[in-house]
Amino acid sequence: MKGIISLFITLVVIWLLLSGHTNPLLLSLGLASILVTLYIDHRMDVVDKDGQRVKYPLRMVTYFPWLVWEMVKTNIAVARMILDPKMPISPNLITVKTSQPGDLGKTIYANSITLTPGTVSMSVDGDEILVHAIDKETADDLMTGEMDRRVSCVVGEC
Amino acid sequence: MQLVTDILSWFFLLSGGFAVIVGSFGLMRFPDFYTRLHAAGITDTFGAAAILIGLSVQAGLSLVTVKLVLITLFILLTSPTSTHALAKSALHGQLKPLLKEDGGASSNT
Numbered sequence: 001m002k003g004i005i006s007l008f009i010t011l012v013v014i015w016l017l018l019s020g021h022t023n024p025l026l027l028s029l030g031l032a033s034i035l036v037t038l039y040i041d042h043r044m045d046v047v048d049k050d051g052q053r054v055k056y057p058l059r060m061v062t063y064f065p066w067l068v069w070e071m072v073k074t075n076i077a078v079a080r081m082i083l084d085p086k087m088p089i090s091p092n093l094i095t096v097k098t099s100q101p102g103d104l105g106k107t108i109y110a111n112s113i114t115l116t117p118g119t120v121s122m123s124v125d126g127d128e129i130l131v132h133a134i135d136k137e138t139a140d141d142l143m144t145g146e147m148d149r150r151v152s153c154v155v156g157e158c
Numbered sequence: 159m160q161l162v163t164d165i166l167s168w169f170f171l172l173s174g175g176f177a178v179i180v181g182s183f184g185l186m187r188f189p190d191f192y193t194r195l196h197a198a199g200i201t202d203t204f205g206a207a208a209i210l211i212g213l214s215v216q217a218g219l220s221l222v223t224v225k226l227v228l229i230t231l232f233i234l235l236t237s238p239t240s241t242h243a244l245a246k247s248a249l250h251g252q253l254k255p256l257l258k259e260d261g262g263a264s265s266n267t
């Protein structure tokens with residue numbers, strides 16, 4: 001029930017922000033579409049039962065700025081390589097262990113790896129992620145496991 | 159106040175545009191498919207995000223800004239997914255990545 005209510009509130013906020021309309025006809029149409037969405041989510045069984053997922057966006061608030069800062073740093077590093085006349089790249093493949101037990105943690109981790117230029121996650125197999133790194137430095141950055149630890153905090157095991 | 163937002167938004171717009179140009183330049187310079195993915199990553203992440211942030215600063219506090227911020231978030235969610243899909247299908251298609259052979263201590267695959 002908690003999950004349904006939080007989903008309803010989220011949908012109402014998103015609908016109001018995206019439409020900006022306040023006349024009764026459109027509001028009731030919006031309410032109808034939200035109810036249909038809730039019904040479909042209930043039928044698909046994707047509503048979280050105990051309201052645990054409400055916490056994820058809140059924990060993202062601390063993870064996201066760190067990720068943005070990492071993105072800016074690696075972006076500058078890769079841009080340097082592109083503009084360098086000698087093009088100092090040394091691509092290699094590395095396997096990174098992930099400590100994430102759940103699918104959500106793995107998804108966030110693999111997505112974050114790809115989001116920072118210089119590393120692309122190529123395949124996820126069990127708790128191992130095959131990563132293509134553009135040079136030694138970005139690979140070493142990943143091997144320290146800092147990102148893995150921070151993702152653990154997002155999904156709640158830290 | 160107008161001047162501050164203008165400077166801020168132009169800073170983001172210009173650095174985003176620069177990132178897109180650098181990314182496409184790298185797309186042509188880099189030697190193989192996998193390294194080109196990294197160059198395209200600059201265009202995807204920093205280029206697109208910086209341009210959208212610059213536009214939302216220009217739009218001020220309005221519903222348009224909310225939409226622009228949502229677009230930024232969705233781009234940051236979907237572009238790594240599509241990059242991963244490309245890399246994975248290339249790997250399954252037996253495309254061998256170009257690797258640096260000397261001193262490859264960390265290339266244990």
